[in-house]
Amino acid sequence: MxxxxxxxxxxxxxxxxxxxxxxxxxxxxxxxxxxxxxxxxxxxxxxxxxxxxxxxxxxxxxxxxxxxxxxxxxxxxxxxxxxxxxxxxxxxxxxxxxxxxxxxxxxxxxxxxxxxxxxxxxxxxxxxxxxxxxAGQALLRSGAQPGDDIYVSGHLGDARLALEALLGHIYLPPAALAAARQRLESPSPRVALGTALRGIASSALDLSDGLVGDLGHILQASAVGAELQADEVIARMAATAGGPGVALSLPRDLQLQCCLAGGDDYELCFTAAAHQRDAVQQASRAAQTPVHCVGRITAEPGLRVVDAQGQAMAQRWASFDHFSA
Amino acid sequence: MxxxxxxxxxxxxxxxxxxxxxxxxxxxxxxxxxxxxxxxxxxxxxxxxxxxxxxxxxxxxxxxxxxxxxxxxxxxxxxxxxxxxxxxxxxxxxxxxxxxxxxxxxxxxxxxxxxxxxxxxxxxxxxxxxxxxxAGQALLRSGAQPGDDIYVSGHLGDARLALEALLGHIYLPPAALAAARQRLESPSPRVALGTALRGIASSALDLSDGLVGDLGHILQASAVGAELQADEVIARMAATAGGPGVALSLPRDLQLQCCLAGGDDYELCFTAAAHQRDAVQQASRAAQTPVHCVGRITAEPGLRVVDAQGQAMAQRWASFDHFSA
Known part of the structure; x- marks a missing residue:
């Protein structure tokens, strides 16, 4: 042919x-x-x-x-x-x-x-x-303001969990692997949510390289910092939460790695002012896409990942880079 | 990095x-x-x-x-x-x-x-x-009419000549190779000519796979045929004509192959009604890009390549196809 x-x-x-x-x-x-x-x-x-x-x-x-x-x-x-x-x-x-x-x-x-x-x-x-x-309504990375809430859509970390299992680094039961693999191979682009957030979100991007690294692009473009609540993020992992997949008991380190620096999530991360909380939830319902608040934008530069007690976590989360060793 | x-x-x-x-x-x-x-x-x-x-x-x-x-x-x-x-x-x-x-x-x-x-x-x-x-002024492949002149811009065949030499199939003197290689590696997109031909050309495309094959796309899209004058096409080969390159005496078969089925020309091939001849030459001058008439659109389907005596040439000219053996 x-x-x-x-x-x-x-x-x-x-x-x-x-x-x-x-x-x-x-x-x-x-x-x-x-x-x-x-x-x-x-x-x-x-x-x-x-x-x-x-x-x-x-x-x-x-x-x-x-x-x-x-x-x-x-x-x-x-x-x-x-x-x-x-x-x-x-x-x-x-x-x-x-x-x-x-x-x-x-x-x-x-x-x-x-x-x-x-x-x-x-x-x-x-x-x-x-x-x-x-014209003028595009969601950009550059509009985040101190005090804004940070949201993520859907579930994070499951794609990376599937990758770790497929690479043989961890073992997942067949049903859990199938569910996680579905998230890795067939992501759902959050188009309805994106258009519903016009005029509501102050900044947005999609998560492809991992939350910590990708959120860093918003912080850089907006010249702000952020505090990210690790446990709120982990709670969004479908495999852990028993969401579309199967509830699993996973080591906390693996959960953190998958959710904070997983990559291939193809969920939206966006910011919105506190007075937009109702509007955000309305957009979420209209788009039939769950969204969760996982942190806050700060005037102080840098990204602090904190635990449930508000203590900064020491570990650094490397996001995916095609040309890093 | x-x-x-x-x-x-x-x-x-x-x-x-x-x-x-x-x-x-x-x-x-x-x-x-x-x-x-x-x-x-x-x-x-x-x-x-x-x-x-x-x-x-x-x-x-x-x-x-x-x-x-x-x-x-x-x-x-x-x-x-x-x-x-x-x-x-x-x-x-x-x-x-x-x-x-x-x-x-x-x-x-x-x-x-x-x-x-x-x-x-x-x-x-x-x-x-x-x-x-x-809106409505784009040059398409589908507008050629029986009786239209067929034009090509600039020079054809030199890129293929360079390729044949670089592959070691033929020998070219260094100066001729350098000139032909320039045409292969640094084609000049005919943007000024294209915009000048709005409202004048009845159809157009750019020559990337070879004149015979590419012209075939116009014929198919326009449901017409064409008669192409081989010697007019050969005369447009810079290496032969002593144009930007160096005048060479090449075997006729090689000239025909390079000009009719050469590929990588990145010249324009277009058609225009006979009453547009002055307008075509004016567009050519305005764009500082030479154009030459090399044939005519016919109502009878198919592409006939003819010699200087108007006799159909038997040989078939295969254009480049990425997936043919």
């Missing part, structure tokens, strides 16, 4: 809202008046972001999900995406599964594939996603 | 026109009223699109140039781009050269880097480029 037959079979679908989709030199989008276009790109590499034996359907889901998560963090409504794909060879069942997983999530968010590129090479998936947000 | 220090050192620059650039979850663009957004993505893989020992400066240029060439083919004015980069390791001189080459071309076209992603992996460069075009 040649390049153009491959595109036609697996990736070319009529567009609904875009002016022009797959098949010309460029795709064409017509943004609505008063809307800004939000753009994000993520590149996924085998062995780095996913295992070689991952189900292609879940990989198709995840490749788009991590991009939609960036739109969610900006409060943008998904519109369209482009897909660039380097493939070692044309593997029909793989392409079938990958495209099905990707399009199922795309359709759920009304986000259409408008263009891309395919080439031969080591497996590499690069998606660029486009969303729209009313 | 970590991921964020790498981005800050080599890729983070203040944006001029975008609402928000590198450093948040999304970039934000504010399209002007009445404008549509043109989007294109190209992925470049080592060993496939470039040699391992290519000068990183020329690679940075080419990675952006092939994307700008897609905007040119749509008649869009470049605005911004995102860059996703998988790197085997952090190589400071390589990153310095790559970013310099990329930004030099970006600055020449007023196109700013607004976001991206970096990860560790086999070298892979994926750029997504954004341009604007007045």
């Amino acid at each position: 040649g390049e153009f037959a491959l595109i036609a079979q697996y990736f070319k679908r009529p567009v609904q809202r875009a002016v022009l989709g797959v098949g010309d030199d460029c795709a064409l989008l017509a943004p609505r008046p008063g809307m800004q276009l939000a753009i994000s790109t993520d590149m996924l590499v085998q062995g780095r972001h996913f295992f070689a034996d991952v189900d292609p359907r879940t990989l198709g889901h995840k490749a788009l999900a991590v991009n939609l998560s960036d739109l969610a963090a900006t409060g943008a409504q998904p519109l369209a995406f482009s897909l660039a794909l380097a493939l070692p060879s044309v593997d029909a069942p793989w392409l079938q599964g990958f495209s099905e997983g990707m399009f199922a999530l795309a359709d759920a968010h009304g986000c259409e594939l408008v263009g891309g590129d395919t080439t031969q090479g080591p497996l590499n998936i690069c998606i660029t996603v486009f969303g729209e947000v009313p | 970590g991921e964020f220090a790498l981005i800050a050192q080599y890729f983070k620059r203040p944006v001029q026109r975008a609402v928000l650039g590198v450093g948040d979850d999304c970039a934000l663009l504010a399209p002007r009223p009445g404008m549509q957004l043109a989007i294109s993505t190209d992925m470049l893989v080592q060993g496939r699109h470039f040699f391992a020992d290519v000068d990183p400066r020329t690679l940075g240029h080419k990675a952006l140039a092939v994307n700008l060439s897609d905007l040119a083919a749509t008649g869009a004015q470049p605005l911004a781009f995102s860059l996703a980069l998988a790197l085997p390791s952090v190589d400071a001189p390589w990153l310095q050269g790559f970013s310099e080459g990329m930004f030099a071309l970006a600055d020449a076209h007023g196109c700013e880097l607004v976001g991206g992603d970096t990860t560790q992996g086999p070298l892979n460069i994926c750029i997504t480029v954004f341009g604007e075009v007045p």
